[in-house]
Amino acid sequence: MRKSNLRMWVTTGCLVLLTMGNLYAAGNQEAGEGEKKISITYKDSWAGLIEPVLEQFKQETGVEIEAYVAPAGMNFDEKVALDFAGGTASDIMLVDGYRLPEFAEAQYLYNIDDYLAEWDDWNSYFESMQKMVSFDGAHYGIPVDTDVRMLYYNKEVFRAAGIPLPWQPSNWEEVMSTALTIKKAAPDVEYPFFLTVGSKAGEATTMQGFYMVLLGADTVDEDKNRLRDWNAGKWIGKSEALLDTFGFYQDVFVNDKLSLVDIYYSPDGSGERRRNMLQGNIGFYLGGSWDYAKMWKMVKDQYPTEKEFNDIIGWVAMPGSGKAGTPEVSCVSGGWAFAMNAKTENPDLAWSLLERILSTQNVGNWFSSIGKIATRKDVAALDIYKEDPYLAAITDLVAHTTTRDTYPGYSKVSAYIQSATEEIIDGKSPNEVMENYYNNLVLEFGKDQVITK
Structure with missing residues (x-):
């Protein structure tokens, strides 16, 4: 049975439990010489989207991945805010979209515009969703899910x-x-x-x-x-x-x-x-x-x-x-986004991992299986996604939606x-x-x- 006052670190082949006070800091990674490490924080309800990719990424790149998985019942939004404020946030963080401007202004988040300019998938995202992750003319995250x-x-x-x-x-x-x-x-x-x-x-x-x-x-x-x-x-x-x-x-x-x-x-x-x-x-x-x-x-x-x-x-x-x-x-609409820590020592690796997690097929398969609303048009066009008539119908509202004045x-x-x-x-x-x-x-x-x- 999980306890909410414990932190779960998932590394390759093992599960390590640490107390809340023993945190991984993205800017203070302890790795062997030449060894690269990436960390990611997300809610356990998102494991189906993320964890299969983590293992594959590890095998293909040899990069060590440390994944913090927040158990159900934890105030995840508060945990993310505390991690950023305390300098202990992972390289990649799942962030509630409404907090993104606040975190960007505090210089917690990495400006990913240069990566987006080279990423063809970005053009598939609904314009309303792209705006959700922007602040002062720059983008600081990738919208993962939404609601209407x-x-x-x-x-x-x-x-x-x-x-x-x-x-x-x-x-x-x-x-x-x-x-x-x-x-x-x-x-x-x-x-x-x-x-x-x-x-x-x-x-x-x-x-x-x-x-x-x-x-x-x-x-x-x-x-x-x-x-x-x-x-x-x-x-x-x-x-x-x-x-x-x-x-x-x-x-x-x-x-x-x-x-x-x-x-x-x-x-x-x-x-x-x-x-x-x-x-x-x-x-x-x-x-x-x-x-x-x-x-x-x-x-x-x-x-x-x-x-x-x-x-x-x-x-x-x-x-x-x-x-x-x-x-x-x-x-x-509200929704969650993946953001990169401004202090990450390996932004290229972090971005590469995000590209894998957010591939059209990976997102489409997972969203269809649990009934989440797509933030991108190519996912909404997948046959597996359109098999759910309610999901397909309400996705039409995403083109008309906006976000809060956050x-x-x-x-x-x-x-x-x-x-x-x-x-x-x-x-x-x-x-x-x-x-x-x-x-x-x-x-x-x-x-x-x-x-x-």
Whole structure:
């Protein structure tokens, strides 16, 4: 049985357990004269992608590989941050994409633009995914996996409310009118429209809720539909998009009363949301691509085939507001990336190993076997990948997606957004909420770092 306070080092032919205090430092490798060594850190759930390549790479190159495999249950994101801060990070690190700008600014990561320029595979990555690993005009990682967000709906509730299927809303008005129809025609449904809200849900409120509305509230020009103006290099404290998004929340929770708030404060909010959805107590909700498998697993005894499950649960892209020039589809994504340590003594070897791990076939085979969304078009085009109809369908959203405004300081901004949505529930007007949000940003970053659009 593994213990989370132990570190597992996988070397060729053996498994060495070390305490948390006995770490491998990429910049202080102890090797015999002329011997080269590469280290890599990843989560144990990624072993199927990585470990077959490690052994093959070792055999072909003679390079010693030290692999740190983080066991399930460990706070991997925190471990990565501590390793970088303490100078003990491996040559290759699996990094949560939203932390990449922070790590790049701290000069923890290797600028890989020169390698990418010579790597034909880079052109196969979706542009949205390439942007996820960029900071200040340079690339510091390779996006490995991602997720997407969309509207899930209960088809039995829709049938009871007389709403035609499949559901294809094209703007906010159609989303809201659908919820109002459910409220009137199916009054027992307590959550016609479940929209994640509040600080308790943390980043889920920002990503599954606020961003999915904000991105469709205005045009992409001049970052009008974002939390940060990247050209100006400032956080956006006031904008029409922010005001309209706060207004959207006000319509759902106050004006039209389309959702109760009980589930939001339950100990297992995500689980309760899925259970209520399957029980027909939610008409539709904004959620993540992972919800599909989690919901099906909960009712697989009742609906053993995917066709049977699809008869009760459907999904559709979240539309933009419908205003002129706004995106037709709103989607925001997270994901993990491989990055190279800025202090690596063997960048060419580290890059060579990454090329092997991220070959089209290796990624395609593994992603298809576990249902991960491809970050590259050539993988999405593989027959083995397209055998999963849900996976193939949701990958279309990757071309429309974007990422969070993860400039250093983003975590504070996200927390202020979460608090702002609670203020809406408490009865404050959108204008009051936006003013409070603006003031919070000014106090945190200074007035010269906050812009009104």
